[in-house]
Amino acid sequence: MSLFADIGGEGAVNAAVDIFYGKVLKDDRIKHFFDGVDMSRQAAKQKAFLTMAFGGPHNYSGEDMRKGHAHLVAKGLNDSHFDAVMENLGATLTELNVPGHLIAQAAAIAESTRKDVLGK
């Protein structure tokens, strides 16, 4: 079985997206990056991110990640903000009672994008 199937597939993504996005928007460390964005469009992007982290089908390349976050790096996006997102991801999965070893796998996938997201 793949991580995506183990974690609950698309149903798990749908359950997670509102919880995760809620945590991100309430997080004083990172919420300012979302000022002025279209909330419904952003929710779709959060869903794409979670699908990727859950080992689901995606076609994002490292280059896509760089381009997509370059405007945020210009605004000061750094490791501390990436850590905050990682924390929110873990807390979301814990809240959904996902077993620890699967959370670790999802976290590892998300972690693998760090360099590209931060434009390093």
Next chain:
Amino acid sequence: MPKIIYGGQSYDCEDSSVLDCLTAQGVSVPYSCRSGLCQTCMMKAVSGNIPEKAQAGLNDALVAQNYFLPCVCNPQEDIEVILPDVTPGKIQAHVSSIEYLNADIIGIKLKPALPFEYRPGQFINFFKDETTVRSYSLASVPELEEDLFLNVRKVPGGLVSSWISDNLKPGDTVTISAASGNCFYVSEKPEQNILLIGTGSGLAPLYGIIRAALHHGHQGRINLYHGSYTIDGLYLTEELRKLAQSYSNFSYSPCVSEGETDEPIRQGMVLDVALQDNPSLKGWRVFLCGHPEMVKSAQRETFFAGASMRDIFADPFG
């Protein structure tokens, strides 16, 4: 082999997604995730059937208008597609009536010269001339009335609203666009509770949405909060009170943010009052229209109160 019609050209599409087919042939269209998730590449089908899979994850309003995700759409038949921001066509309409609904808001009824399809809550563009255009929401319901009904706020020095208030009279011909926008009622989930929050002439689309929902026999709660600075800014109050008397699942709460008020008018910012009354919005559908700052805060606050992002429909205009 299915064909894709896009931008006046025809493209053969064999065993490929609409997005792959178009980009492979050098057509430049926006996209990002290519997995049916991020919605960057969203298009609208104007003819032909779209496989259900290509609409997974889109909200009901988008599905109802044949929007789909070309990156996960392998067409089984010929389809014609457009990008979502293509300017809608223009048509002529005749002014049936024009009257002030309060000191600042003008109610205009228009009879389109041709059959006119729309959903209550969508907006049209209203042309003073080729280049002077404003968007106004539709407060009318096609199943209930023939005329289109607009609520135009008279903006001091406003080019279009001043022209409307000073020059327009019954019998005049005006140019409008076809209707567009995603803030409207769909009759699926009739048991779902609905919260509507509007300020000023942001009441217009909500008035259409509410009457459409009641006309379709909506079963869940329909709670409307209309905000204004002062009591003079409220309008359609009699019509809304009558609806609240006729339908036990509909409530109308006018709110004013400045000055003392008496029952049944509530004192306070409309968003605060609405959230005090409805602190938990899990499973609710939410419509937000009016002042952009209010709409932005309300999107956030109603989401924090438990409404799912895909159930929040917003129409900010100032």
